[in-house]
Amino acid sequence: MRRVQPAEEIYLDHVSSTPVHPEVLKTLGELLPIHYANSDAIHSAGTRINQLIQRSRSVIAAAFGVSAEEIVFTSGATEANNAIIKGIAFANAHKGKHIITSSVEHASVYGSFEFLENEFGFEVTYLPVDQDGRILPEVLKNALRPDTILVSIMYVNNEIGTIMPIHDLAKIVKENSRAYFHADCVQALGKIPVDLENVDAASFSAHKINGVKGSGVMLKRANVPFLPLISGGQQEMGMRGGTPNAIVNILFAKTLRLALEGEAEHIHHVRALKQRLIDRLSTLESIVFNSPSEGCSDFILNISCLCVPSEVMMNWLNQHSIFVSAQSTCSSKTKQPSHTLSAMHLNQKRLDGSLRIGLGYTNTTAEIDRFLDVLEEGITTYGKL
Template identity: 45%
Template sequence: MQRVQRRIYFDNASTTNINPEVLKSYRQLLDQYYVNSESLYDEGSLISRMMEKARSAIAGLLDVQPDEIIFTSGSSESNTSAVKGVCFADMSRKHIITTNVEHSSIMNACRQMEDVFGYDVTYLPVGKDGTVSAEQVLKALRPDTALVTIMHVNNEVGAINPLEEIAEIVKKKSHAYMHADLTQSIGKVSLDMKNIDLASISAHKLEGLKGSGILIKKKHVPFVPLINGGEQEAGLRGGTSNACVNMVFAKTLRLALENGKKSHDYIEQLSRKLEAGLREIEGVEINHPQNHVPSVINFSYENIPSEVMQNALNRKGFMVSARSTCASKSLDPSYVLSAMGYSDKRASSCIRVSLSRHNTEEEVQLFLKALKEVIAQYGRL
């Protein structure tokens, strides 16, 4: 009888396994609450009230107001809505500030604002540590700056931007609005929302459902909806509400925040053991900066291209990525590592391992063993 290969998931920055409590709640809701939340009959009104209760719970967890929560399909929609919603609301100011390592949803939205609508976009260069400084943002601010949009944690190398400091500068020194992509930081790095005007969060990065997210938009921020339709989401996001998905987002977020606090030290311990093991392997180079979320480890072995390494590790039972999943089919070097100053060869041979509370020390040791075997087999070809 053929032995079934053990599969080990090390790609948690891409997506996460759904929390059983979240899945159970979703199935119960879906079975019972299937009518349109906009309907006037009792069942529709009940679902509408339940969704507003969930909205209030989410707002409480994030220290914002309930009417500042817009339900979306995920971070790509939230990011795109933030960029276009703010810019379309006041097209007299046609300057955007972002970085050169943002998620593709931000990068592509900004490029479209340049190419189609004539905006001027400043792409701040990150340093060797993968971050930008408040001083860089300050120097880039102009009287016509409409929006500053910067990720809190980078999805490829885990670098942590000083968002509180940046947001304070933006608030004090300009009339621009501050958008934060919190997709990779919620439950991992705390953030004071006081000076953040808009923020994006995705459920499936938090052991929640895919196709579920929110955009935080503070009351004072002018906004044009990306999706037109009815009066759902206070007229800011049209289309029939995905009520059960939206309702379960509250539990997803609460559990993610609770588990994040409980598991931080454990994940950090795993991360240190993995990094220590990688440093012992001749030819392996660590790409993530010293100040990074411990769940993300990025390394290169320059003699083996990313795709070859990824496929070889896959055959040994390990699910890892070479770069952001939204760019995983590309054979180009990692644009994040290139922006950090690494060579094309190093940026073309990177591997990202992203850990969760479900991974174990045994899995880390098995991975290091498998990596050594792959290097022995392919490293001198």
């Protein structure tokens, strides 16, 4: 893929967002000027666009092995997570008000559960994680109750990259309860094979897989009772009102196809970059790894620098035009430590010095080497204070 960032900048924050694929950009430029009609209008200008949206929906559905009616376009995964969690909880509240999630979810999942708990009297169990940030199947099994109606667990953690045992977790829910199982698949799509067996609902975001922002998909199986969050329209089979953002919905299919076609090659490339990071960082006494060594996304490496606070190191790297994060971008403006690392019970030094390196397939070995040089220089400069 062609580089789209200034040559001197090193972008290592692909968990947060990714550059738009040139082919997606090209199609965007071609479609945007022509397809401006409302896709719900019944004249030809509208029906033409509607057909393209329906074709995109069918392509996405086929990729996930579901039917087209089970794919709903949203403004992103934050909306998809909110819609699924609240929509399933409200529609099934007459069967019970116990819902389960984990203590390491993205803010859009965590916040939806808190909202249901605080405003609507649902009882929430926040599952603990082990030292690798992973939900153990037996922990979930023990938490299930006759009145549990929904379980939501992320596929890949966005802060440390831990891959959750989604296949086993979804199976446990199906075999031991009548609850529906939702998986936030944002950091899994295009990065690891996604297995949706026994998964009733899932969320995806385009801008994490080299698509455009403001574009997401919620997958909801037809048999799952659901109340729409956004009322007021026939659009999206009545599940999400509002004039469709037609062009980005059309582009989602292409974005997904490109991500899946390139997946094996991207993983191969990024895995080598991550290993290069690990090999050299392992030689530095003040660095510890927060990401697990097994069962982790190749695209995420979370470390702590024990002698330099995150903020200082991030500023130092930023001065050298190297961009990383300390935690989830949706929580980056709070002074609170990362809730994933806190849930793993890491000590204060590790919480204070954490850095998340988000790799993308456009990164190069030269960039990794430069990052490592600057990081080491930062440790020498600030580590003795």
